[in-house]
Amino acid sequence: MSNQIILINFRNHRDMYPPFGLMYVADALRQAGYEPSIYHETEDFLQEFVERVRAAKPLFVGFSTVTGPQLKPTIDASRAVHALGIPVVWGGVHATIMPEDCLREEYIDYVVVNEGEETVVELAHALRDDAAAETFQKIFGLAHKRGGTIQFVGERPFIADLDQYTPTWDLIPVERYLIQSGAYDRALPVYISRGCPFRCGFCYNEVVMKRTWRQHSDEYVVQQIRWLEKNYRINAVDYADDYLFGRVTPMKRLVEKVGLPWSGQVRVHLLKPDFVKWMRDTNCQWVNIGAESGSQRVLDSMHKDQKAEHIEMAVRNLTTYAPNIEANLSFIVGLPEENIVERQVTFDLIEKLCDLNEKARCSVCVYMPYPGTPLWEDALARGFIPPTHQEGWCDFDLNRGNTPWVSDAESQVLSEINDILFVGRSRGNALLAPYYALLRWRWRNMYFKYYFEGKLKHAFEDVAARGGILKRIHRWLVPYNNTQTHKGPAMESI
Ligand code: B12
Numbered sequence: 001m002s003n004q005i006i007l008i009n010f011r012n013h014r015d016m017y018p019p020f021g022l023m024y025v026a027d028a029l030r031q032a033g034y035e036p037s038i039y040h041e042t043e044d045f046l047q048e049f050v051e052r053v054r055a056a057k058p059l060f061v062g063f064s065t066v067t068g069p070q071l072k073p074t075i076d077a078s079r080a081v082h083a084l085g086i087p088v089v090w091g092g093v094h095a096t097i098m099p100e101d102c103l104r105e106e107y108i109d110y111v112v113v114n115e116g117e118e119t120v121v122e123l124a125h126a127l128r129d130d131a132a133a134e135t136f137q138k139i140f141g142l143a144h145k146r147g148g149t150i151q152f153v154g155e156r157p158f159i160a161d162l163d164q165y166t167p168t169w170d171l172i173p174v175e176r177y178l179i180q181s182g183a184y185d186r187a188l189p190v191y192i193s194r195g196c197p198f199r200c201g202f203c204y205n206e207v208v209m210k211r212t213w214r215q216h217s218d219e220y221v222v223q224q225i226r227w228l229e230k231n232y233r234i235n236a237v238d239y240a241d242d243y244l245f246g247r248v249t250p251m252k253r254l255v256e257k258v259g260l261p262w263s264g265q266v267r268v269h270l271l272k273p274d275f276v277k278w279m280r281d282t283n284c285q286w287v288n289i290g291a292e293s294g295s296q297r298v299l300d301s302m303h304k305d306q307k308a309e310h311i312e313m314a315v316r317n318l319t320t321y322a323p324n325i326e327a328n329l330s331f332i333v334g335l336p337e338e339n340i341v342e343r344q345v346t347f348d349l350i351e352k353l354c355d356l357n358e359k360a361r362c363s364v365c366v367y368m369p370y371p372g373t374p375l376w377e378d379a380l381a382r383g384f385i386p387p388t389h390q391e392g393w394c395d396f397d398l399n400r401g402n403t404p405w406v407s408d409a410e411s412q413v414l415s416e417i418n419d420i421l422f423v424g425r426s427r428g429n430a431l432l433a434p435y436y437a438l439l440r441w442r443w444r445n446m447y448f449k450y451y452f453e454g455k456l457k458h459a460f461e462d463v464a465a466r467g468g469i470l471k472r473i474h475r476w477l478v479p480y481n482n483t484q485t486h487k488g489p490a491m492e493s494i
């Protein structure tokens with residue numbers, strides 16, 4: 001039996017975060033004596049990937065999954081790998097929230113539910129030893145099928161000591177993941193905790209992490225970051241955690257101890273003057289804020305446990321005390337409880353926040369119901385019909401109309417205009433003033449039909465992309481656009 005295990009995360013084109021899930025799983029496998037390799041590629045790599053698997057004949061192929069378009073190459077590759085007679089293992093958040101649905105597909109053999117490190121090693125041993133059916137049945141965290149029925153003994157307790165595992169940086173091309181963070185050009189995302197104690201109704205956290213929060217030890221974090229400084233000359237860190245300030249004072253101390261320019265997620269209630277001044281003094285470059293909605297009723301309906309007025313307070317404090325910090329606020333529209341007036345409140349707030357702070361970026365996602373999340377039953381009750389096959393989940397995207405109560409065509413226009421005005425904050429030549437005025441008018445009136453200017457823009461960009469004089473005209477027309485955000489290259493240039 002082969003000792004090799006191939007792991008892949010099909011990323012989207014914007015994705016620039018290291019595939020931490022696979023890096024942790026790979027470490028566990030390596031500690032147990034296996035030879036894992038990691039791929040983190042777009043769908044363009046599909047054919048080559050299958051050829052590599054065919055040549056390597058690994059013990060199994062593990063796929064990391066999130067709900068949405070990147071499932072498409074995952075499904076295609078899984079089918080091809082399964083046809084080669086090599087076991088297909090799905091893990092990650094998507095597979096964790098619907099293991100049984102996944103296993104109904106003939107091309108998926110095993111699902112690792114929730115944290116993968118321990119489960120995957122037991123699975124590898126069982127496959128290597130060609131173990132009896134009972135061995136597989138007894139593995140906690142492993143769902144699989146035997147004789148047409150789905151077997152799942154139950155979830156495994158969370159890993160008690162996160163420090164046992166270290167992401168395998170040597171298995172990925174680290175240089176590819178270095179990002180710009182303010183003036184610092186070699187920032188790297190790190191992940192120092194897991195989970196979140198909050199209960200937002202749309203989020204995977206309550207169902208997957210069950211409102212728990214754990215952290216790597218301070219010693220581990222400092223040692224990891226020093227190692228990254230030494231080996232990859234990083235000069236800033238992005239704490240990619242869901243909830244960085246699970247314990248405020250100890251986390252502040254840790255950020256100080258690490259001593260590098262940083263970025264991370266902060267909830268609005270923390271962004272009071274003293275905290276913001278501390279962020280400034282510790283060289284924070286950008287902050288991610290889950291603002292979600294300007295309407296208190298909608299915030300309450302999603303159990304955000306957040307005051308709507310704190311959003312503006314947070315941005316005002318950032319403007320006053322730390323104007324150099326980029327504030328990335330994310331909003332969700334299309335929640336089951338939201339009515340049109342409440343959506344307008346959110347849209348108005350976004351415009352106001354961007355007027356208040358020239359470094360604010362406000363992105364809007366369209367609500368996407370995930371099975372098991374607190375809002376799931378509500379979505380079903382309101383007529384949402386979940387896909388019956390994995391292919392159906394590929395169409396779900398945060399800029400699409402994912403539910404019967406949000407139109408797809410309008411969502412796509414809404415997302416594009418949001419990207420241009422409030423994420424990219426593109427600024428064009430004076431000649432484009434009427435175009436931007438039209439976009440603003442649409443935003444204020446929430447009117448996203450007959451998007452003729454978008455069609456013209458796309459047609460022009462397609463031609464300009466071929467180079468020549470039109471490309472130069474394009475640059476002249478749009479001297480500033482957001483190509484350098486931490487989110488990766490902006491999709492839209494005008
Ligand atoms: C950083 C991040 C990103 C980064 C990059 C992610 C990446 N490189 O994989 C960026 C910003 C690019 C991103 C983009 C998106 N993300 Co994202 N992201 C995250 C975030 C915050 C952290 C992921 C992470 O590294 N976790 C840390 C590791 C250690 O945990 P893990 O990945 O879950 O892995 C563990 C287990 O799941 C399991 N496991 C994972 N994979 C595998 C594979 C195998 C074979 C096995 C055995 C086990 C296993 O073992 C791992 C170790 O215990 C999560 C939230 C979260 N905390 O997980 C959201 C999250 C995963 N993202 C989410 C979404 C929706 C997206 C997007 C689809 C959004 C969009 N439409 O653009 C895109 C799609 C990205 C893609 N791959 O194409 C959702 C997924 C929900 C769902 N139902 O699947 C999450 C859960 C956020 C949320 N609150 O809902 N994301």
Ligand code: SF4
Nearest residue numbers: 196198200203205242
């Ligand atoms: S605070 Fe963020 S990570 Fe925590 S439950 Fe809410 S959305 Fe999820």
